[in-house]
Amino acid sequence: MADLQRLAIASHQIDKQKVFLTVEQQRYLGRVLRLGVGEKFIVMDGEGKWWLAKLSLDVSGKSGLIAILEAEISIQNELPIDLILICALPKGNSFDEVVRQSTELGVTEFFPVISSRTLLKPSPQRLRRWEKIATEAAEQSERQVVPRIRDVGEYFATLALFESQNLSTNCDRYICVARNSYSLLLESLLDNRKQESIVIATGPEGGWTNEEIEAAIATGFQAVSLGKRILRAVTAPLVALSIVNSVLERRNI
The missing domain is CATH 3.40.1280.10 (SPOUT methyltransferase, trefoil knot domain)
Structure with a gap:
């Protein structure tokens, strides 16, 4: 997974297994990272948790793109204190x-x-x-x-x-x-x-x-x-x- 792109989000953006991306985050994933629907990346909540996620269309129509959380990733890269x-x-x-x-x-x-x-x-x-x-x-x-x-x-x-x-x-x-x-x-x-x-x-x-x-x-x-x-x-x-x-x-x- 070392080659996967990473995106930091706020924990309040998560609803069950969906991450409702901001317009800026959608633009960053699509235009800067050039990820398409169905492609995978890593989501981090900035509070210690990582997930493997897949970019998807929002069928509810609330936003253009969302991330689907597929699996939590166990990782420890922080200093001990x-x-x-x-x-x-x-x-x-x-x-x-x-x-x-x-x-x-x-x-x-x-x-x-x-x-x-x-x-x-x-x-x-x-x-x-x-x-x-x-x-x-x-x-x-x-x-x-x-x-x-x-x-x-x-x-x-x-x-x-x-x-x-x-x-x-x-x-x-x-x-x-x-x-x-x-x-x-x-x-x-x-x-x-x-x-x-x-x-x-x-x-x-x-x-x-x-x-x-x-x-x-x-x-x-x-x-x-x-x-x-x-x-x-x-x-x-x-x-x-x-x-x-x-x-x-x-x-x-």
Whole structure:
């Protein structure tokens, strides 16, 4: 089934064994993927389930094309624990690629934040764009889960969320800091083998301020280094997530 195309849908689109496709999804299957009636593909609900599906005409007339679910597919491509990224928004459209590549690396939830040195002030339309990018990246990378992207928040307000009951339990938190003598992220991960979830925070162009670092540490974050070189704001999350991936995948073998 590796050669079959994949389509992410919302669970509410499923009614018994039928998936009622949106106009955009029908256009994507027909015009972009060039699938015809009777051809098979994989449907994923973004919450962990995959099905083998067949494209069919909707005889009820509610929509042009529907998908018929033929069989559930058992697959496990996710990391063994949740991986959360707090990312100070980089300038321009750079966060688009952070979302795309971080989704490929297994992030389950994004917290885009505005910090003291953040240059970008995104419009509400950006969130919908990021959600679309995350969905496409999840399809491409054969993820079972489409990551959640939170509304853009102010940095200190986001930290406060991790002191609340919902986000404070059983998660190891790391804030990546440049130009420092902190322990390497890799060393910290190897020292702790009982993580139930991991939170990674990466800064903006120019890095975190001292006040921001101190606030994170006070909230239970461990300050860590990604190495001696100074990484760009769009590079740091990918380096950090790659390190986490290597450790978790090795443990899961």
